[in-house]
Every structure is written in C-alpha cells, then in structure tokens.
Amino acid sequence: MAILLTGVTAATMQGGYGLIPDAALLIEGDRIAWIGPRNDAPKSTETIDFKGRLLTPGLIDAHTHIVFGGNRAAEFEQRLNGASYAEIARAGGGILSTVTATRAASEDELVAQALSRLDAMIRQGATTVEVKSGYGLTIGDELKMLRAARRLATLRPVTITTTHLAAHAIPPEYTGSADAYIKDIAIPSLRAAHAEGLVDAVDAFCETIAFTPAQVDRLFTAARALGLRVKLHAEQLTDQGGATLAARHAALSADHLEYLSQEGIAQMALAGTVATILPGAFYTLRETQMPPIAALRAAGVPMAIATDCNPGSSPMTSLPLAMNMACTLFRMTPEEALLGTTAYAARALGFADRGTLAPGQRADLCIWDAVHPAELSYRIGAEFLHKSVLGGRIER
Ligand code: DI6
Ligand code: FE
Numbered sequence: 001m002a003i004l005l006t007g008v009t010a011a012t013m014q015g016g017y018g019l020i021p022d023a024a025l026l027i028e029g030d031r032i033a034w035i036g037p038r039n040d041a042p043k044s045t046e047t048i049d050f051k052g053r054l055l056t057p058g059l060i061d062a063h064t065h066i067v068f069g070g071n072r073a074a075e076f077e078q079r080l081n082g083a084s085y086a087e088i089a090r091a092g093g094g095i096l097s098t099v100t101a102t103r104a105a106s107e108d109e110l111v112a113q114a115l116s117r118l119d120a121m122i123r124q125g126a127t128t129v130e131v132k133s134g135y136g137l138t139i140g141d142e143l144k145m146l147r148a149a150r151r152l153a154t155l156r157p158v159t160i161t162t163t164h165l166a167a168h169a170i171p172p173e174y175t176g177s178a179d180a181y182i183k184d185i186a187i188p189s190l191r192a193a194h195a196e197g198l199v200d201a202v203d204a205f206c207e208t209i210a211f212t213p214a215q216v217d218r219l220f221t222a223a224r225a226l227g228l229r230v231k232l233h234a235e236q237l238t239d240q241g242g243a244t245l246a247a248r249h250a251a252l253s254a255d256h257l258e259y260l261s262q263e264g265i266a267q268m269a270l271a272g273t274v275a276t277i278l279p280g281a282f283y284t285l286r287e288t289q290m291p292p293i294a295a296l297r298a299a300g301v302p303m304a305i306a307t308d309c310n311p312g313s314s315p316m317t318s319l320p321l322a323m324n325m326a327c328t329l330f331r332m333t334p335e336e337a338l339l340g341t342t343a344y345a346a347r348a349l350g351f352a353d354r355g356t357l358a359p360g361q362r363a364d365l366c367i368w369d370a371v372h373p374a375e376l377s378y379r380i381g382a383e384f385l386h387k388s389v390l391g392g393r394i395e396r
Contacts, residue, residue, distance in 0.1 A: 058127025070101030
C-alpha cells in the first residue's frame with residue numbers, strides 16, 4: 001500500500017532544515033519510499049494534499065522519566081517557599097518521595113499514569129520516546145518500571161526505548177553505602193533486566209547528591225560487558241567530569257551539561273557523544289549556569305533537546321515547548337532546536353533509521369499547522385500538530 005503526501009513544505013533535516021518547498025513524500029509500508037518536489041512525484045493509488053502545511057520527521061524525545069508514581073506539586077510549592085532542590089533531596093524528599101510512591105504503585109498503575117503523559121507527548125508530535133527507570137531502586141521495583149515502559153509500546157503506535165537508571169539516587173536503606181548499592185542493586189538489577197529483554201541503554205546520575213564517577217564507571221563497565229550502550233546525567237549541578245567519563249565509555253549522549261568543562265566538550269567531540277540539552281529542568285530549578293552552547297557548537301558536538309519529563313525538575317510533556325526554551329533561554333537557533341528533536345535526538349538513542357526525511361527511513365512524520373519550521377520553536381505552548389504518521393500509519 002502506497003500513500004503520497006503532497007502540498008507540503010518538507011523539512012528533511014539533512015544539512016540543516018533541508019527545506020523542499022511544494023514537496024511530496026511517498027510512503028510504502030512503514031518506510032519513506034520517495035521524497036522530492038511535487039512535480040517529480042511518482043504516481044500513487046492514494047494521495048493526500050496537505051495544502052501548504054509543514055512536514056517534518058516525527059519528533060523524538062531522547063530523555064524522559066515518564067514512568068513514576070505520584071507527583072511533586074508539594075515540593076514545587078516548598079521550592080517557592082525558599083527550599084532548594086539539593087536541600088530537599090538531602091532531607092529525603094525530591095527523587096526519594098517519588099521512589100516511595102513508585103514502590104507503592106502496581107505495574108498496572110504505573111502504566112496508566114505514564115500513558116496519560118505519553119498521550120500528551122504524542123499530541124505534541126513525539127513519535128519515539130525514551131523512558132528511564134530510576135524511581136524503584138530495588139531490583140524488583142526497577143524491573144517493574146521497565147516492564148511498565150515496555151508495555152507502553154503495546155498500547156500506542158510509537159516507539160519506546162527503555163533505559164535502565166537504577167543509579168539515579170541512593171535509597172534510604174543504602175544511605176552512606178553508595179558503593180554497596182551499585183554492587184548489590186544497580187548492577188544485579190541491570191543484569192536481571194537485560195536477561196528479560198527490558199533494557200536498550202544504561203544511564204546514571206553522576207553528581208554530589210548521587211553517584212561518583214568511580215561508581216558510575218563500575219556500572220558502565222558492567223553495562224558494556226552486556227553489549228549495552230550508555231548515557232549519563234552529567235554536570236547538571238556541578239562539574240564531576242561526568243562527560244569525560246561518558247565519552248571514555250563511547251556514550252550515546254551526555255545530558256544536562258550546565259557545568260560542562262572545555263575538556264568535557266573536547267572528549268565528547270572525539271567520542272561522537274551527543275549533548276542532550278534539557279531546558280525544562282534548567283527552567284524549573286531556576287538555574288543560572290547555562291550549558292556551554294556556543295562552545296559545543298564550535299566543537300561540532302551534535303545537540304539533542306529533550307523534555308526530561310519527570311515529576312521533580314521538569315514536569316513537561318511538550319517537545320516544541322522544550323525547543324522554545326532552548327532557543328529563548330540558551331540562544332540555540334530554531335534550526336538547531338529542530339535538529340535537536342529529530343536528527344540528533346535519533347543519534348542520542350542510537351537510531352540510524354529515523355530523524356530525517358529520506359528514502360528508506362521509517363515513516364514517522366509530523367504535519368503541522370505551520371508554514372516555516374521556525375514556528376515550532378517560536379510559538380509558546382501552542383497545540384498545532386495537524387496529523388502524525390507513525391510507522392506509515394496516519395494517526396489523526
Ligand atoms: N536529574 C534530573 O533533573 C532528574 N533526574 C536527574 O538525575 C530529576 C528527577 C527528579 O527530581 O525526580
Ligand atoms: Fe533526567
């Protein structure tokens with residue numbers, strides 16, 4: 001079955017926007033079979049005219065924590081009454097309050113709650129979503145989270161990739177024993193989850209309030225022995241040399257990066273590690289140290305942009321809003337922002353078959369009520385997805 005989409009301005013995201021005005025795109029099965037000027041389009045049994053709308057690759061959210069129990073509105077209120085994110089974390093709140101709620105939730109409850117967040121993401125153009133564990137922090141609860149994430153993929157026609165993040169926080173029962181936690185919980189839960197086919201990548205939080213580079217190094221060594229790629233929450237609140245460590249493990253991405261050093265940038269450039277920029281967390285925590293966008297750009301490090309959707313530091317489900325924040329807060333260009341949620345987001349997840357419009361690529365597409373791609377970053381909180389195409393199927 002072939003469908004020809006015509007009357008679109010296509011942003012192919014090859015070499016920048018890669019715009020093709022008055023374009024057409026042929027879908028065959030779940031793949032893009034052809035793309036080019038409408039006048040050169042091959043014949044097709046079915047044609048849909050989108051009347052000048054904008055066509056982009058389906059958006060890719062390369063960093064989310066959408067599976068969790070409860071919410072943290074109360075902590076949001078505490079912060080507005082003067083407490084800092086790190087203080088709340090040290091007092092056993094923050095991530096740990098979500099751990100308590102996540103442990104108490106059944107797998108079905110986690111799926112139901114995550115599904116409403118996933119649906120909000122889909123309405124804003126997401127077609128591939130990475131989902132992390134990291135609020136269970138026992139072997140059983142980490143497995144429960146990853147099983148819930150895998151089930152999302154059976155309930156919606158999007159691609160879900162799973163990331164094991166047991167090294168996200170030190171649970172109360174291991175206070176002062178982070179080394180033991182890595183040995184007894186993080187690494188065994190990784191092996192168990194991998195054996196069950198629940199893990200696509202491995203992540204950790206390298207920070208003074210979480211794990212040291214040496215602890216992360218042990219986890220990453222175990223991950224790579226299983227043949228898994230790694231990524232890292234690095235340099236979010238302080239410079240721990242996390243990006244350099246990630247690069248040494250050929251990481252797919254290093255994420256956050258507000259306190260990234262020039263050395264870290266150089267190592268990421270050498271290793272081909274993507275910089276995943278998360279402006280939602282910067283915005284929510286009212287950080288002032290900006291990630292070194294100009295230096296990353298100068299070093300040629302590809303930058304992805306993601307929602308970091310999580311209950312504490314970024315309760316956000318819109319990739320276009322993340323793009324807007326990356327432009328307005330971090331001075332990224334709208335072209336970089338769209339590359340960051342398409343071509344480079346794909347790279348941050350290790351996908352070569354999506355994120356651009358080209359023959360052979362997976363037919364995950366967005367058609368927007370917009371004319372120029374800069375509108376995606378320019379508008380604040382708008383809902384302007386006209387239709388999405390998921391694996392060749394036109395969804396709405
Ligand atoms: N950094 C973050 O911004 C999220 N996780 C992390 O390592 C926050 C997670 C949370 O506060 O629940
Ligand atoms: Fe995160």
